Amino acid sequence: MSDRLRPPSAESVAETAADLLTRVRDGSPVTHCITNSVVTWYTANVLLAIGAAPAMVDIVGEARLFAGVASGVLINLGTPLPEQRAASIEAADGAVSAGTPWVLDPVAIGVLPVRTALAADLLGRGPSVIRGNASEILALAGIGRGGRGVDATSSPDDAAEAAASLAMRTGGAVAVSGEVDLLTDGVHVVRIANGDPLLTRITGGGCALGAVMAAFLGAAPAGCPPLLAAAGATLAYTVAAEDAAAGSPGPGTFAVRLLDALSALAPEDVVRRARVRTGAIEGAAR
Amino acid sequence: MSDRLRPPSAESVAETAADLLTRVRDGSPVTHCITNSVVTWYTANVLLAIGAAPAMVDIVGEARLFAGVASGVLINLGTPLPEQRAASIEAADGAVSAGTPWVLDPVAIGVLPVRTALAADLLGRGPSVIRGNASEILALAGIGRGGRGVDATSSPDDAAEAAASLAMRTGGAVAVSGEVDLLTDGVHVVRIANGDPLLTRITGGGCALGAVMAAFLGAAPAGCPPLLAAAGATLAYTVAAEDAAAGSPGPGTFAVRLLDALSALAPEDVVRRARVRTGAIEGAAR
Amino acid sequence: MSDRLRPPSAESVAETAADLLTRVRDGSPVTHCITNSVVTWYTANVLLAIGAAPAMVDIVGEARLFAGVASGVLINLGTPLPEQRAASIEAADGAVSAGTPWVLDPVAIGVLPVRTALAADLLGRGPSVIRGNASEILALAGIGRGGRGVDATSSPDDAAEAAASLAMRTGGAVAVSGEVDLLTDGVHVVRIANGDPLLTRITGGGCALGAVMAAFLGAAPAGCPPLLAAAGATLAYTVAAEDAAAGSPGPGTFAVRLLDALSALAPEDVVRRARVRTGAIEGAAR
Numbered sequence: 001m002s003d004r005l006r007p008p009s010a011e012s013v014a015e016t017a018a019d020l021l022t023r024v025r026d027g028s029p030v031t032h033c034i035t036n037s038v039v040t041w042y043t044a045n046v047l048l049a050i051g052a053a054p055a056m057v058d059i060v061g062e063a064r065l066f067a068g069v070a071s072g073v074l075i076n077l078g079t080p081l082p083e084q085r086a087a088s089i090e091a092a093d094g095a096v097s098a099g100t101p102w103v104l105d106p107v108a109i110g111v112l113p114v115r116t117a118l119a120a121d122l123l124g125r126g127p128s129v130i131r132g133n134a135s136e137i138l139a140l141a142g143i144g145r146g147g148r149g150v151d152a153t154s155s156p157d158d159a160a161e162a163a164a165s166l167a168m169r170t171g172g173a174v175a176v177s178g179e180v181d182l183l184t185d186g187v188h189v190v191r192i193a194n195g196d197p198l199l200t201r202i203t204g205g206g207c208a209l210g211a212v213m214a215a216f217l218g219a220a221p222a223g224c225p226p227l228l229a230a231a232g233a234t235l236a237y238t239v240a241a242e243d244a245a246a247g248s249p250g251p252g253t254f255a256v257r258l259l260d261a262l263s264a265l266a267p268e269d270v271v272r273r274a275r276v277r278t279g280a281i282e283g284a285a286r
Numbered sequence: 287m288s289d290r291l292r293p294p295s296a297e298s299v300a301e302t303a304a305d306l307l308t309r310v311r312d313g314s315p316v317t318h319c320i321t322n323s324v325v326t327w328y329t330a331n332v333l334l335a336i337g338a339a340p341a342m343v344d345i346v347g348e349a350r351l352f353a354g355v356a357s358g359v360l361i362n363l364g365t366p367l368p369e370q371r372a373a374s375i376e377a378a379d380g381a382v383s384a385g386t387p388w389v390l391d392p393v394a395i396g397v398l399p400v401r402t403a404l405a406a407d408l409l410g411r412g413p414s415v416i417r418g419n420a421s422e423i424l425a426l427a428g429i430g431r432g433g434r435g436v437d438a439t440s441s442p443d444d445a446a447e448a449a450a451s452l453a454m455r456t457g458g459a460v461a462v463s464g465e466v467d468l469l470t471d472g473v474h475v476v477r478i479a480n481g482d483p484l485l486t487r488i489t490g491g492g493c494a495l496g497a498v499m500a501a502f503l504g505a506a507p508a509g510c511p512p513l514l515a516a517a518g519a520t521l522a523y524t525v526a527a528e529d530a531a532a533g534s535p536g537p538g539t540f541a542v543r544l545l546d547a548l549s550a551l552a553p554e555d556v557v558r559r560a561r562v563r564t565g566a567i568e569g570a571a572r
Numbered sequence: 573m574s575d576r577l578r579p580p581s582a583e584s585v586a587e588t589a590a591d592l593l594t595r596v597r598d599g600s601p602v603t604h605c606i607t608n609s610v611v612t613w614y615t616a617n618v619l620l621a622i623g624a625a626p627a628m629v630d631i632v633g634e635a636r637l638f639a640g641v642a643s644g645v646l647i648n649l650g651t652p653l654p655e656q657r658a659a660s661i662e663a664a665d666g667a668v669s670a671g672t673p674w675v676l677d678p679v680a681i682g683v684l685p686v687r688t689a690l691a692a693d694l695l696g697r698g699p700s701v702i703r704g705n706a707s708e709i710l711a712l713a714g715i716g717r718g719g720r721g722v723d724a725t726s727s728p729d730d731a732a733e734a735a736a737s738l739a740m741r742t743g744g745a746v747a748v749s750g751e752v753d754l755l756t757d758g759v760h761v762v763r764i765a766n767g768d769p770l771l772t773r774i775t776g777g778g779c780a781l782g783a784v785m786a787a788f789l790g791a792a793p794a795g796c797p798p799l800l801a802a803a804g805a806t807l808a809y810t811v812a813a814e815d816a817a818a819g820s821p822g823p824g825t826f827a828v829r830l831l832d833a834l835s836a837l838a839p840e841d842v843v844r845r846a847r848v849r850t851g852a853i854e855g856a857a858r
Contacts, residue, residue, distance in 0.1 A: 038342050059653060060686075061686040062685065078342070113347060114347040114348050203331050204327070249550070258824065260822025262822075324612040367653070489620060537621050538621065
């Protein structure tokens with residue numbers, strides 16, 4: 001617990017982002033994705049652009065095995081066919097058994113019952129990082145507590161308490177996306193103001209970030225807290241998004257340039273341009 | 287029936303296109319898509335670019351529910367896995383129960399038996415709009431009448447009678463794509479000459495238009511005939527395609543610029559550049 | 573057997589590439605793909621760009637029928653859902669019955685058991701062309717001989733013997749991708765040094781080449797050996813990749829420009845810029 005008592009500084013977040021970006025490029029971590037059919041192509045390209053090795057392995061009989069040998073795993077619930085639901089459970093079990101870090105992205109849970117039940121099953125397996133928008137985080141935190149469904153809430157700060165409670169339950173980190181991204185381990189908070197509204201005008205802008213988090217977790221040295229790896233991924237990704245947005249005439253060009261920008265991203269630029277604030281969750285036992 | 291007696295003018299088609307484009311951007315209609323695995327990414331990006339909110343919900347246990355709360359629904363039969371076939375029936379039933387307008391795109395029916403049977407089931411549920419090429423519309427019109435299969439016909443005009451007969455059966459509109467798009471409600475005809483051949487050189491050029499039709503239907507005010515909403519979507523989309531094609535060195539750049547152009551499209555340009563003719567189906571009871 | 577005794581010259585490979593490129597554009601061969609969910613969109617766009625007619629038909633009850641009427645078939649094992657595994661067997665049987673040439677791309681076999689078993693089933697049906705990286709070809713050659721799994725081998729030359737043995741078993745050709753692509757029919761070898769490293773920085777760079785091979789096989793005149801058709805596809809594709817890479821700031825732009833370049837590719841440029849060497853498999857009975 002003592003590690004969790006020291007709050008990360010804004011500088012340490014930025015330096016971790018730069019360090020893990022370099023480690024991803026040097027080590028090309030195999031990043032195992034079970035993700036939705038809308039974003040598989042873009043997600044794989046984002047991972048390749050940043051230097052990771054994507055592997056979409058989403059069938060029963062292979063997912064458990066592969067999660068055990070991969071560096072990091074992403075489970076995204078966007079379009080969960082029955083086969084992929086079973087493979088997701090396999091992958092989570094394989095990741096937990098092998099100590100592989102894994103990310104849960106509970107897309108559109110709350111209002112949609114099949115994926116909501118699956119998210120509950122996966123939550124109980126303790127994802128290293130949970131990534132979602134405010135509504136999804138609120139819905140996930142409500143599971144097993146009476147299920148209040150999806151709130152029409154858009155600000156990450158409105159979901160800060162729910163995020164902290166989820167993080168305390170899993171022992172991992174929770175990332176809430178928004179104009180200013182909010183990440184927490186239940187005690188500390190990291191806020192990242194980098195990014196561009198065009199990220200919300202392309203499909204998979206958030207889903208691909210979940211995959212980058214899995215790659216950064218997979219490249220992180222032993223002892224690197226999931227909160228720092230997830231924040232590092234968010235920072236690197238959103239700084240690249242700023243590069244991509246500059247001069248883009250619209251979302252099509254932006255999506256293409258984001259791949260170029262991730263590929264060209266300089267670690268020192270991530271540090272220099274970081275807009276990070278850190279603090280403590282209000283009311284958290286410190 | 288009296289509404290159907292007044293033929294829409296070319297001006298009203300263009301003005302409806304501009305009005306619905308503005309409504310889509312203002313209201314961001316949730317557009318529920320069950321579409322093929324080839325075009326999910328591009329379709330979602332097209333919807334985001336034009337201002338709608340895409341949601342790919344294609345599993346049993348969620349599709350009926352979601353079709354009831356969405357603004358519009360697209361069911362495209364391009365790669366219908368068993369789960370998606372069942373979800374398509376669910377979604378159509380959910381749309382019909384809730385009064386949600388829905389679009390059927392019967393990709394490649396006629397020669398392929400599984401999707402042809404599915405198309406027959408869906409046709410009986412009365413889609414608001416059917417969208418396809420001439421061969422698909424001919425094949426769909428032949429279902430239940432002896433099934434004459436796919437004709438090697440490429441002109442929308444060759445499918446005008448079949449389209450009109452389908453529209454009379456469903457009470458909705460039918461859109462036949464081609465060099466000049468033809469749309470009919472069984473009595474009136476709208477022909478739209480905008481567009482560019484590059485639309486046929488990218489995958490999903492037609493499939494994404496079906497999604498835009500669902501978004502326009504979802505944004506339309508009460509009483510707007512499906513024929514006008516579908517024609518408005520076609521006009522806005524094909525004018526944007528002209529912008530995207532201008533100066534594009536090839537289909538890759540065109541696909542990217544189409545997203546930019548949809549995002550930048552000005553309603554007044556749609557009106558100004560519309561190449562629309564309207565008339566009556568020959569032999570239709572007027 | 574006498575045909576196999578004459579070694580193809582580098583000139584004949586280049587001229588075949590140019591000839592088949594022209595035939596693809598003139599005849600627009602229907603290319604039936606059962607491929608992975610990550611690359612369907614890009615693969616279809618690559619086929620359209622080069623002039624072929626893609627058709628993704630990957631369900632039971634349609635795949636056998638369609639493989640019988642298509643010009644060429646691709647079966648890629650990247651994300652094989654149960655339905656697609658069954659459809660792959662159907663498609664291979666349909667292709668064999670009808671004499672349709674077909675390509676097998678055994679993505680990531682060796683370490684992953686479900687697709688490895690499927691690859692063994694498909695191998696027994698005699699694909700016209702097998703396409704993979706060195707590890708996949710080594711793994712496939714090991715099937716039924718004790719299964720030595722995946723070697724961490726990256727050079728096509730290390731897999732030359734395995735490729736030749738597979739080709740002798742199937743009577744078709746085997747293509748091993750790498751910095752210099754190696755193709756063999758078990759006796760002769762074609763090496764192609766065109767291409768660009770950016771092809772490995774986008775997802776589906778290799779998968780889409782498998783589809784182009786199916787299109788070239790489908791457009792080839794009777795008697796054209798699979799080795800020449802596959803080499804022709806590789807050459808056309810990698811020359812276009814050089815055009816696309818020139819001046820590309822990163823992988824996103826490269827992926828887009830590759831579609832433009834395939835569309836604009838001049839047959840005479842393929843001949844002029846070909847970097848092809850031909851020879852014999854060492855130790856092959858000549």
